[in-house]
Amino acid sequence: MSSPDAGLPSSGWNDPSLAPTETDESSDSSLDQLDLETLADDDTTSDGEGANQGLFDDLLSGEPIFENKEVLRPSYTPHELPHRSDQINRIATILVAALRGETPSNILIYGKTGTGKTASAKFVSQELERTSEKYEVPCLVEYINCEVTDTQYRVLAQLANTFIEENRTLVDGQLDQLETLRERAREEPAMLGDTPFDDIDGIGTYATRLEERRDELEEVPMTGWPTDRVYTTFFEAVDFQERVVVIMLDEIDKLVEKSGDDTLYNLSRMNSELSNSRVSIMGISNDLKFTDMLDPRVKSSLGEEEIVFPPYDANQLRDILEHRANDAFKSDALSPEVIPLCAAFAAQEHGDARRALDLLRTAGELSEREGLDRVSESHVRKAQDKIELDRVVEVVRTLPTQSKLVLYAIILLERHGVHNVNTGEVYNIYKRLCEEIDADVLTQRRVTDLISELDMLGIVNAVVVSKGRYGRTKEISISVPIEETEVVLNSDSRLGDIEDIHPFVQSRFDS
Numbered sequence: 395m396s397s398p399d400a401g402l403p404s405s406g407w408n409d410p411s412l413a414p415t416e417t418d419e420s421s422d423s424s425l426d427q428l429d430l431e432t433l434a435d436d437d438t439t440s441d442g443e444g445a446n447q448g449l450f451d452d453l454l455s456g457e458p459i460f461e462n463k464e465v466l467r468p469s470y471t472p473h474e475l476p477h478r479s480d481q482i483n484r485i486a487t488i489l490v491a492a493l494r495g496e497t498p499s500n501i502l503i504y505g506k507t508g509t510g511k512t513a514s515a516k517f518v519s520q521e522l523e524r525t526s527e528k529y530e531v532p533c534l535v536e537y538i539n540c541e542v543t544d545t546q547y548r549v550l551a552q553l554a555n556t557f558i559e560e561n562r563t564l565v566d567g568q569l570d571q572l573e574t575l576r577e578r579a580r581e582e583p584a585m586l587g588d589t590p591f592d593d594i595d596g597i598g599t600y601a602t603r604l605e606e607r608r609d610e611l612e613e614v615p616m617t618g619w620p621t622d623r624v625y626t627t628f629f630e631a632v633d634f635q636e637r638v639v640v641i642m643l644d645e646i647d648k649l650v651e652k653s654g655d656d657t658l659y660n661l662s663r664m665n666s667e668l669s670n671s672r673v674s675i676m677g678i679s680n681d682l683k684f685t686d687m688l689d690p691r692v693k694s695s696l697g698e699e700e701i702v703f704p705p706y707d708a709n710q711l712r713d714i715l716e717h718r719a720n721d722a723f724k725s726d727a728l729s730p731e732v733i734p735l736c737a738a739f740a741a742q743e744h745g746d747a748r749r750a751l752d753l754l755r756t757a758g759e760l761s762e763r764e765g766l767d768r769v770s771e772s773h774v775r776k777a778q779d780k781i782e783l784d785r786v787v788e789v790v791r792t793l794p795t796q797s798k799l800v801l802y803a804i805i806l807l808e809r810h811g812v813h814n815v816n817t818g819e820v821y822n823i824y825k826r827l828c829e830e831i832d833a834d835v836l837t838q839r840r841v842t843d844l845i846s847e848l849d850m851l852g853i854v855n856a857v858v859v860s861k862g863r864y865g866r867t868k869e870i871s872i873s874v875p876i877e878e879t880e881v882v883l884n885s886d887s888r889l890g891d892i893e894d895i896h897p898f899v900q901s902r903f904d905s
């Protein structure tokens with residue numbers, strides 16, 4: 395949760411226009427503003443086709459805020475990354491070995507979310523591939539997002555298939571060259587003296603062998619093979635040709651969490667067995683402690699070089715936003731205080747550039763919906779509330795059922811005017827809710843753990859208070875907007891079955 399300190403405003407949860415359930419269309423006023431009567435009066439638009447064209451023409455020309463909104467989206471790759479030149483240079487200094495035909499050290503990149511790790515690593519790899527083409531040094535970078543590709547099988551299969559594809563293209567290129575050579579040799583047989591071929595038939599035999607090799611390259615299916623077969627296929631595909639391969643494993647902690655460190659173990663010891671190619675690994679993680687989960691050998695091999703991406707401060711975020719805003723917004727669309735405020739909010743969120751860009755884009759969209767041609771400070775504040783609320787809704791929606799029941803119990807108590815409740819009170823209501831929907835009842839100790847988890851997620855606030863000689867107890871209060879949270883809880887099919895628990899809760903406190 396963002397904290398409302400440092401002179402920044404607290405969130406205004408009760409603004410109904412920010413409710414996340416509202417769709418973009420329902421609040422889009424631009425259609426309402428079209429003067430339909432004028433359109434109807436106009437002779438040229440009285441037929442259906444003309445009217446439609448006018449409708450969209452008007453909407454298109456009425457685009458006063460954004461020049462190119464895509465520039466603010468996470469998928470956009472910026473050409474410049476201000477305040478990351480140190481990190482980019484360090485990665486480049488290590489990877490330059492690949493251009494000399496040597497094996498670069500393995501690299502581990504760490505840093506909190508939104509600190510530019512993925513953007514910087516992708517930038518360096520694009521430059522590396524570009525330069526390798528320029529100097530004709532065979533060097534490849536393969537990117538894998540381990541949040542999506544999260545098992546050893548999938549990682550190896552994806553890599554194997556990418557290399558097989560590359561290898562096929564390579565062989566096709568060689569076959570084309572052989573064909574050209576064969577045609578030239580037909581006209582001028584003597585030129586074969588400069589080649590390894592004695593005669594035209596020799597070229598043909600070699601080409602046939604290449605074709606056979608190409609046809610043997612079998613792609614790995616997405617499931618079904620034993621892992622060692624996938625590994626062997628991947629190994630052969632990498633070693634098909636002399637080259638240096640950099641394997642970029644983004645969100646590497648997700649892979650280790652889901653499937654252990656076997657993949658990393660296998661990848662990191664490959665070089666001793668490869669005869670033509672060399673492999674280097676670049677791991678990226680925002681979990682600083684994930685290497686604790688690794689076998690010590692894997693840990694030391696993977697962390698040959700470690701590069702840390704520190705959080706951005708407000709000034710740096712301001713520079714980043716200014717660079718992107720130049721391309722994203724029409725000139726004069728931003729009031730002067732907009733970028734500094736977005737930067738200040740995001741700096742509070744541990745210096746997250748993604749958050750800063752989201753804020754700026756959402757602020758622009760909110761002002762666009764109001765039909766204005768300028769983004770102002772108030773739009774940034776509303777954007778901050780909207781993003782925060784969206785986050786809460788998402789967190790609550792994806793809670794396990796038991797945690798939802800605990801949260802529901804806290805909300806019911808709060809709704810009945812019981813603030814700063816203790817664990818015992820929550821537990822009593824929780825048990826009753828479990829009975830209502832036939833759910834297993836956990837022990838009070840487990841429920842206490844679930845409350846601590848909700849606290850860590852920023853959904854409730856649990857403080858330990860001393861009750862003098864009665865010992866210590868936890869006081870729990872809810873720290874998210876109750877109404878919206880209740881809507882999300884009720885949308886869960888199991889919790890939606892709870893009927894009218896209110897009289898029960900009421901009677902419990904009346905007695």
Ligand SMILES: Nc1ncnc2c1ncn2[C@@H]1O[C@H](COP(=O)(O)OP(=O)(O)OP(=O)(O)O)[C@@H](O)[C@H]1O
Nearest residue numbers: 468475476507508509510511512513680714747748
């Ligand atoms: N120095 C920078 N200049 C311009 N844009 C940046 C910079 N740093 C980050 N960004 C932008 O911020 C967003 C988040 O950056 P990126 O995806 O690289 O973060 P990350 O460190 O990989 O975060 P995570 O750990 O969550 O994956 C992207 O849209 C990226 O383009």
Ligand SMILES: [Mg+2]
Nearest residue numbers: 511512513644
């Ligand atoms: Mg990333």
